[in-house]
Amino acid sequence: MRDLNLRDQFPILSAKVHGKPLVYLDNAATTQKPLRVLKAIHNYYERLNSNVHRGIHQLSQFATDAYEESREKVRSFINAGKPEEIIFTRGCTEAINLVARSWGGKNLGPGDVVLLSEMEHHSNIVPWQLVCEERGASVKPIPISDSGELDLSALPSLITDKVKLISVTHVSNVLGTINPVEKIISLAHARRIPVHLDGAQAVAHVPTDVRSLDVDFYSFSGHKMYGPTGIGVLYGKEALLESMPPYQGGGEMIERVTFEKTTFDELPRKFEAGTPPIADAIALGTAIDFLVEIGLANIQSHEAELLKLATQLVANVPELKLVGTSRDKIGIVSVHIPEIHSHDIGTVLDLEGVAVRTGHHCCMPLMARLGITGTTRASFGVYNTQSEVEKFVSGLKKAIELFRR
Amino acid sequence: MTRTQTTPSDDISELYQETIIEHSRNPRNYAAMDEPSLVQEGYNPLCGDSITIYLKLENNVIRDASFQAAGCAISRAAASLLIEQLKGLTAEAAKKLIENYRNTLLQNEESNTCDLGDLVLLQNVRRFPVRIKCALLAGNTVLKALQK
Numbered sequence: 001m002r003d004l005n006l007r008d009q010f011p012i013l014s015a016k017v018h019g020k021p022l023v024y025l026d027n028a029a030t031t032q033k034p035l036r037v038l039k040a041i042h043n044y045y046e047r048l049n050s051n052v053h054r055g056i057h058q059l060s061q062f063a064t065d066a067y068e069e070s071r072e073k074v075r076s077f078i079n080a081g082k083p084e085e086i087i088f089t090r091g092c093t094e095a096i097n098l099v100a101r102s103w104g105g106k107n108l109g110p111g112d113v114v115l116l117s118e119m120e121h122h123s124n125i126v127p128w129q130l131v132c133e134e135r136g137a138s139v140k141p142i143p144i145s146d147s148g149e150l151d152l153s154a155l156p157s158l159i160t161d162k163v164k165l166i167s168v169t170h171v172s173n174v175l176g177t178i179n180p181v182e183k184i185i186s187l188a189h190a191r192r193i194p195v196h197l198d199g200a201q202a203v204a205h206v207p208t209d210v211r212s213l214d215v216d217f218y219s220f221s222g223h224k225m226y227g228p229t230g231i232g233v234l235y236g237k238e239a240l241l242e243s244m245p246p247y248q249g250g251g252e253m254i255e256r257v258t259f260e261k262t263t264f265d266e267l268p269r270k271f272e273a274g275t276p277p278i279a280d281a282i283a284l285g286t287a288i289d290f291l292v293e294i295g296l297a298n299i300q301s302h303e304a305e306l307l308k309l310a311t312q313l314v315a316n317v318p319e320l321k322l323v324g325t326s327r328d329k330i331g332i333v334s335v336h337i338p339e340i341h342s343h344d345i346g347t348v349l350d351l352e353g354v355a356v357r358t359g360h361h362c363c364m365p366l367m368a369r370l371g372i373t374g375t376t377r378a379s380f381g382v383y384n385t386q387s388e389v390e391k392f393v394s395g396l397k398k399a400i401e402l403f404r405r
Numbered sequence: 406m407t408r409t410q411t412t413p414s415d416d417i418s419e420l421y422q423e424t425i426i427e428h429s430r431n432p433r434n435y436a437a438m439d440e441p442s443l444v445q446e447g448y449n450p451l452c453g454d455s456i457t458i459y460l461k462l463e464n465n466v467i468r469d470a471s472f473q474a475a476g477c478a479i480s481r482a483a484a485s486l487l488i489e490q491l492k493g494l495t496a497e498a499a500k501k502l503i504e505n506y507r508n509t510l511l512q513n514e515e516s517n518t519c520d521l522g523d524l525v526l527l528q529n530v531r532r533f534p535v536r537i538k539c540a541l542l543a544g545n546t547v548l549k550a551l552q553k
Binding site: 340341367 | 416417420421426451452453454475476477478479533536539
């Protein structure tokens, strides 16, 4: 297996925890950042710091140029048609809240339904519940199979006239399943229903092309794609974004303000009230450069190799139950050991230097559907190696020995 | 005993002592109770753990105590060891025991490990800050019940 050979670009990967080399397998929670992303943040504050879209001075123009250049990088990365369709947010969660509040607040009414799925992260459930409660609407889940795939056969009967929007995850953060979003979008569009995709777990692992998907809204975070925290993206089709009221009010997003009436600026600034996280937006552009240089196809094949090895090693241990066995997966391995709680497993792994996520992964309805309280999840990134996968599975074996002694 | 002098394998066996694993597998007084004086549910929203505590009080003395829980080994063992010790205590003595146990885990100065009984086995949890809430779920839930 070919390693991508970029560990030396990540200073944190040489850290030790509990005296052991860090084995970082919690990439679905947040990825580590390459040195060039850290330098981009530093460089902004050292050489460019000033506010965007306001100053008459040169420094402000430089900062604005860098900020807008990053928007263009995002556009190109997901193949959106126009930079105006790229809204910078604080993260994926805020992007989803923006769609729910602004689009949902305008378009949802009593009795209407927002279709979600049983595998959604809380951040693609709760914003919809909040707006639905206000509007007298409700959310309904698309069921999943035992292998952790969306049950598309249930979809035609679920898409009633009451369904106003479908919002599902592109890739599951627990199961690793890559959902057949093209099929969902074409079914929905046949009924003139717009679709929002939660791309938080997808963009750093599978090529994403919003125009070829013909998706209406697409949300993701910077920090799960080797960029900083505090920055995220909402892509929306221009006509939809134009039709929506602002999400937050403030500076930057206005055209003209009087006490009688305020008119709003054009896209994308209509949805970017206040001073944005400029340094983080610029550094997100740097993270995109990093991903583009490696190439999504290389990333996919590297992570697929790690997934294959992990799946084989897990299958060799009878006590380990793999949760999420779709054939179409990214490098996420969730395991369940009957009678051993995932937090106890997580502590044993932690003491071996292996960082994983345990528990319900912000997917309590999914855990209820699967009839378990949590899983122990390893999620792979560009810098992970075969020997790290082996350490993960040997740590799991150690936990089994300890708790079954 | 300082952090730097221990190895990971020492840490793991000190955290998960034999008695703790045994209690987590075979928790004592693990049942619902007929006609309890107090029932209290407790949750750890961060990890999804849950517990239900049942207490029977007569003249302010805890005559019987039991629990049911979904959670990790630490939280189940802590509940089992605590509930065992509650029987026969006055409500005030129970509160004092739990306060003392909390202080031990949170490393407050007022802690007195001699009075903890077998709960002292959980004192190493204090070296795992993310797990302290597991060890405190049962105690916090009992305190909530006794405040009713």
